[in-house]
Amino acid sequence: MSPTTNGHYAPRDPTLISNVHSNSYSNALLHAHTDLDSGAYTHRPLVPGVYVPTVCFFNDITEDLDISTIKKHAVRMAEAGVAGITTQGSNGEAVSLSHRERRLVTTATREALEAAGYHDMPIIVGCGAQSTRETLELCHDALLSGGDYVLVLPPAYYKGLMSNTDLYEYFRDVADESPLPVLIYNYPGAVSGLDLDSDFISKLAQHPNIVGCKLTCGNSGKLARVATATNAATPSDIGSGFMAMGGSADFTLQTLIVGGSGVIAGLANITPKACVAIVNYYAQGKIKEAKRIQARVAQGDWAAIQGGLVGTKSCLQTFFGYGGYARKPLPRPASEEAIRWERAFQDVVDLERTL
Template sequence: MKITSSKPPYGVYTPLVTFFHEDESIDFAAVESHVRRMAKAGVAGLVLQGSNGEAPHLDHEERQEMITRTRLTLDSLGYEQIKLIVGCGAPSVRETLRYVAEAKAAGADFALVLPPAYWAPAMTAAVVESFFSAVAEASELPFLIYNFPTVASGIDISSDAIVRLGKEHPGTIVGCKLTCGNLGKLQRIWSSLPEDSFAAFAGKSDFMLPGLVGGSNGVIAALANVVPKVHVQLLNLWSEGKLEEGRKLQTKLSNADGALQKVGVAGVKAVVSYFFGYGSGKARRPLGTTSVQTLSEEILGPIAEVVELGKVAV
């Protein structure tokens, strides 16, 4: 299927967490409160059903309802311009394409696709590259390649492969999210593909500013669930050429992100609930539940510092 699409707009993207009730059903009221806070903070888009959204724990119907409700919430608040990138990765081409079709029908703008990782020993570089080509040939949405070895059996997609795929499928493969943290890879991809049609994203707050220097199209970062305004502020400082101020703010984000990475997905939700009054630290088993009361000051302190910054960020 031939798609001609522009890349996702430049900006901050929040990989949205999914809140659950105690019985593990989705807490849509909390999700909608979260979407509202993200939109008001000035994000360019939301990433649904990524690793932070517990994608493997959601069934097809839940995924569709999450997309539909998120789109309706944004539109009802006048934020029609905010884009939705939806995780659609699966072990097979067939299942991935089903997720893509369902995401499109529910209101997604872009898909985000992990490499297949179940049969890890069989997933050679050539097999992984052929997987993305096969998805691109039939996808109903433009999509980003998601490189996150931690959740993909250690599979790390090379810059050469991403560049080849971007050149072979322009308008369909329109970007990548690099949670791997390889800034050299980001730089190589940015310099090898047209910046106006391919978006390479740094995938963590920890290296947001270095990523921007290397050509990142903004950032997709878990910490944006907590302090979206601070990420927007750093983006603005970079755009205005205020590098020294940006470095100081990046240090605070790196410290907070380092702390947040220690608490897992449930911990991200617990932190959001503690500081902003909605949702809880409940995840679907086997991830369990986290409470802020169990977190040390070493973890909570750096996060609290950027939360205070977010109250005054413009």
């Protein structure tokens, strides 16, 4: 769709946005079908809730993809009640994978969900790269691998040479050409401190193929402004269908209170039920219960933030019997460090086991 004469896209029409649901979320899910020869594709709709950016798993010796564990983990997440899965995110070590491996991870995830009966669960695929061309290649790979949406970081290697206009045109060009709807990914820590502001995101949100954002910046004020500007979907109101998502579990409740749609939360790899419980309690109006769970989740998320992939995988190995290690050169924790992460995550894992 072309922009209007003032350079902005026409306001989003809720009847035309492909991820807008009916008033009953329980009846909103649509079966996806892909006919690549004819070009027809119906993606699974996004609903407010918890999305988990899944960890990637490798053979401890060869560092080859551990497909069976990737599949097992995806099904565990689905069984816990998450609204969807994100592959190729920061937790998924996308920067350490070849294009072929990225396709394999998403394909394995889709196959596992289908085999377990979760036909309607959407998959968001991380597709950010340093050029518009490669980003679009990844977007097409995401479609072929069974993805429904793409999550796109801004390019930052040449940050000093790019203006806001250049960045805007990058997202616009990707959205114009991507075969899948786009979510904007704002994560300053991964892109040399580049932090997209609420005006920038809200302007891009007018593009008909941009259907959401993930704010790992942790700025709930920014999230509130974007949610208001886009009339974002919430657990109780479909709004425009735009998904204004927080980027970590430690501000799940805050995200919901300011009008956001949910979270894409790395801690959900460890405690998906606890993260989902916050959303469910909020949706039921049980704010006291939601605050109680949020407090313990926030403490657990602090351990995940401190330990990153190393701590998260160590926790999975200790408490759930799988996890392994990140690809080199990321370190493998010594036994003393593994004990440290066990202690740091113990309380939130105990909480998870009560749910």
